Amino acid sequence: MRRAAIAALVEDERVHRDLYLSESLFALEQKHFFANTWNYVGHASQVSNAGDYISLDIAGRPLVMVRHDDGSVRVLYNRCAHKGTPLVTERSGNTGRFFRCPYHAWTYRLDGSLRAVPLASGYDGTGFDPAAAGQGMQAPGGVAMHGDFVFAKINPGGPDFASYFGEALASIDNLVDRSPVGRLRIEGAPLRTLIRCNWKTYLENINDTVHPLSTHESATTAAGNVWQGRAADAPKPMAIEQILPFGAGHDFFDRMGGRVLPNGHSVLGTAFSIHSGYTALPEYEQAMREAHGAARATEILQHSPQNALCYPSLALKGSPQAIRVIRPLAADRTVVEAWSFRVEGAPDLLFERSVTYNRLAFSPMSVVAHDDMHLFQGIQKSLRAEGNEWVSLHRGFRAGELATPTLDVNGTNEMLMRNQFRAWVKFMTLDMDA
Template identity: 55%
Template sequence: MRHSKKLGHMQHLVKEDCVHRDVYLDEALFAQEQQELFANAWTYLGHDSQIPATGDFFTLDVAGQPFVALRDQEGQVRVFHNRCPHRGAKLFAAESGRLDGRFIRCAYHSWSFRLNGAPISMPLKEGYEGTNMACSPAGEGMKPIGALQVYRGFIFGRVNPQGMDFRDYFGDVLSSIDLMVDRSPKGELQIEGGVLRNTIACNWKLYLENINDSVHPVSTHESAVRAAQSVADDWNLGTNVPMAFEQILPFGQRYDFFKEMGGQVFPHGHSISGTKFSIHSGYGVMPEYVSALQAAHGEARTKEILERSPQNTVLYPSLALKGSPQTIRVIRPVAVNRTVIESWNFRTVDGPELLLDRALTYSRLVYSPMSVVAHDDVHLFEMQQQGLRSNANEWISLHREYEASETAEPTRMCSGTSELLLRNFHRAWVTFMTSESQEA
């Protein structure tokens, strides 16, 4: 059976407590990921505040294929393959923008379409009379993405039409989006401040692993913390701590802190680092803001919103959330050894301006490719990608806090430093990479 052979191969690459280097280096596996994982998983596409008005659009690639997201005349979010059904030209070349009219027109042969993808007209229409064009894919108009879901403003898509239901796929981890959105008294977020894009010469899984790796800050970011602490000492800040120091100094916590902050894994590769507390838990709160949240959500929910500040939530395979500050990172695999990371910031609608300031400052300090924090990480990701070519050891160790019983519990609590948070990603990877129907 072809399926059985593929399953055996993938299980050889991903064992219970270690991963073979080929999952980061093999170009054929990367191509298979695009078809099996990124085309069948629910991936993050964007936020509806990026397309607030009719005709607004943005473009992106998913599973190696070009797509366009736009808002139609009825105010609905639509996502289509960015391809003219006639001869295959991309219909949208720009990264984002707004259409001049209320229709889409291909620059090649002037075929035109409504904003809901339906065909309107084409030159020399009489030339198609008596042909099979009307009942062919070309005559059906723009092809929509296989499945689409807008959840509290977050746009998710599945390239293939058949697959797992949205809520079944994400399950309880959607509460992290709820927590983020409910920081707004109005229950609404808006993308603001543009996007930071960082192209890294590493496999996307190395970056994903690092998001919920809470051991590395102690050593990787030691020099950045020392530099910040030295300046803070010279300034004799006392209790008047500028935002930049408030955000960067907690990276200097010790191993016990990161271990005790807790973690949790969920089915399908999702995970949370910092279930009890995190380096973001010490941000100050504002009495007027608390009152506004209580009026909107009630005292119990407000308490939960303000007390829960996870280090990172991963919605596998493409999105990482930080509820405080209000930022997200999006993983866009480009090649087996090249990944684009996008950092986006949110305005918390009807919330204090300080929350947006925190998001923008944190992104500059931590996610900008020239920041003192991201520079450390990017250097090590690229050194990993290069070092894995060594034949000294073909395996990546993920042994920390491994328990044989963990595979029987798809939802499980763990310490903040457990590599279960990473093992969980790879187990989901095997599931997607072997999900093909059995064939003789």
């Protein structure tokens, strides 16, 4: 498929259904789009000790993130130089001082260089050079860290890390700055869900504020019934505090505001969000003031977006301290992982909030996500209906918006979604012939 054919699938305020349905387009996304974008790998706290690793796929390529014995974090292809065997097969573990291939036991140092080959004399006179770059575990085109957040880009070309994310990195900073000592730690395994939908349906929903009132009506009505008749200032159980705001009116979501950033990134809830009303924690706030100064502490704590998106693989919540990682597997299969952070120097309650929120809103057993998933899986089927090949993104569209890479809009404006598709075209076609 050529550049023009790809671009024709995305119009200013609507996109063609092939973006969600076509397996051949998904194969092109793996080759171009996901290889040209910076994708989230993991958090350095997941590999605290030398030899600790996690394994994952980005753009269909197998990667391993490992802690080197010099303390650095490395990202390498999970592929033996001999015949292509994966060097690790677990999602996480400790490989010791080196990787050992399970097939013929070639070993690799933690920086990926080849360490030893059994029966090495068999290679004498063959031209095989163990020092040659190709004999080690290779690194992807780009690896970058923002604090402890690790990202990779498969292709060596394209934008560098800082210009790709730009202002979007401030959302990561806000999450980190919520620790009075500036440190976060991933704790526990993620809540992992396989959804039979296209990854773009999921990403659009991250910026969709018109749906909660209808889609999540059953959960908010149930929470409302449980809480009915209590005094407005009665202390709420954590689950009630977290679920009730999903039922706030359309006006609430409209006023929360959104910020559109270049390259598909965004911040939803620039003014306030469903997380803004959580119970105050005076001791924690005092610790924050001592660490950051009063003005800066207030600024950090008041900024609690609904969702900040580091397109296309990472969605963050400053409060509660949680991230979602989006891992597309096929045109109709997407894995979403919800991870919780422990905020160092902060009370346990913050971690409890993060875990409770992820359970309530993002687990397959949640009272929120199952409603979304039911609809997403339905969309995957219903888009095949004839008579309309397009998905509408018209809400709030103004012709002039195309000229402005960074823009503040109202919270229900679908520009935050249109912005994703503009970036999709850009990174799909970046390395394609015209």
